[in-house]
Amino acid sequence: MRNNKGIRVLVICVYLALVMTGCMGEKHTDKKATLTVLTEQAFESTVQMRASAMEDENENLDIQVEVLPLDMTIRENEIQKLQIEIMAGKGPDLYVLTAPMEMSTVEPDLFDNPYQIIQSGAFAPLDSYMDEDSYWKEGSYKKEFLEVGKHGGKQYLLPLTCSYYVLAGIQDIDILEGKSLGEWLEYAKLSENLPLRQCIIEGLSQFGGRWFQPAVDYETGQVRFDKEKWKQFGETYFVALKKFRQQEQYTEEPTY
Numbered sequence: 001m002r003n004n005k006g007i008r009v010l011v012i013c014v015y016l017a018l019v020m021t022g023c024m025g026e027k028h029t030d031k032k033a034t035l036t037v038l039t040e041q042a043f044e045s046t047v048q049m050r051a052s053a054m055e056d057e058n059e060n061l062d063i064q065v066e067v068l069p070l071d072m073t074i075r076e077n078e079i080q081k082l083q084i085e086i087m088a089g090k091g092p093d094l095y096v097l098t099a100p101m102e103m104s105t106v107e108p109d110l111f112d113n114p115y116q117i118i119q120s121g122a123f124a125p126l127d128s129y130m131d132e133d134s135y136w137k138e139g140s141y142k143k144e145f146l147e148v149g150k151h152g153g154k155q156y157l158l159p160l161t162c163s164y165y166v167l168a169g170i171q172d173i174d175i176l177e178g179k180s181l182g183e184w185l186e187y188a189k190l191s192e193n194l195p196l197r198q199c200i201i202e203g204l205s206q207f208g209g210r211w212f213q214p215a216v217d218y219e220t221g222q223v224r225f226d227k228e229k230w231k232q233f234g235e236t237y238f239v240a241l242k243k244f245r246q247q248e249q250y251t252e253e254p255t256y
Contacts, residue, residue, distance in 0.1 A: 034062045038082075038092040038110075041067055047096055066092060068110065079110050086122055099159070118156045125154035165207060167199065176200070181211060182233055189240055201244045204237060 039047045044067050051063035069075045085091040097110060111117055130136040141160065149157030167176055174193045178184045181204065188200035204211075211233070215225040 032060050032062050034064060035094065036064045036066060036092040037094045037096060038066045038068065039096040040098055041070055042098065043096055068097075072108075076108055079108055082110060086117070087120070089122075114157060115151065118151050123156055125156055126158065127155050130155060182236070185233075185237060185240060197244065201237075201241055205241065 037047060037051065044065070047065050051065055055061055055063055069078060082091055095110070117123060135141075145159050145162060146155060149155055149159050174191065174196050176184060176196065177187050184200055185204065188197045191197050211230060212225055216223055
């Protein structure tokens with residue numbers, strides 16, 4: 001929402017029905033209030049549907065939905081314009097955006113580093129809106145997810161969705177033992193199950209970006225990355241990968 005200093009609310013990876021019910025800062029008045037929401041085309045129908053429902057509930061509310069274009073050139077120009085407006089205290093009131101997907105080529109994002117924008121004071125915290133919405137007190141959401149959206153003890157981002165990898169397979173197969181990448185790697189190296197060994201040793205290279213997590217505590221500004229620890233793991237992994245590719249026969253249809 002916008003306050004009289006031009007502060008904006010930023011919401012990343014959200015389900016709009018949850019967000020906007022908790023972000024109603026305007027009360028019923030004689031003057032019609034306008035709320036501008038910026039979103040992606042993938043969310044447009046959901047945002048429009050929720051916006052229409054909210055307008056029906058409040059005749060003094062007018063919600064304008066703006067959508068970032070997919071065309072690369074037009075999108076880049078629009079993002080540059082928006083970034084200038086935001087730092088000048090202008091731009092939309094609410095942002096319903098997606099976070100970049102890992103290991104994929106995506107369109108340029110409006111906020112490459114939302115934490116820098118938050119630290120600049122360009123966005124308003126969401127705590128007061130969340131306090132008015134019983135969902136955040138009684139809902140069954142995973143409260144740990146909210147931690148990544150906090151800064152200085154206040155909530156600026158609402159990451160309401162996430163994606164993560166799982167290791168799945170057919171019934172009665174070996175269950176991977178261990179709780180860390182190093183333990184998984186050692187188990188795979190010793191396992192006589194070729195599909196499992198292939199899955200782990202080859203698969204870890206695809207998830208390389210996650211080897212360093214959590215590398216930073218954004219709330220405290222502390223770097224958690226242990227260079228020596230991950231150097232040792234990396235060397236062990238690449239030796240195992242080279243040996244596996246030289247000695248093993250790949251399975252055509254891995255069971256994992």
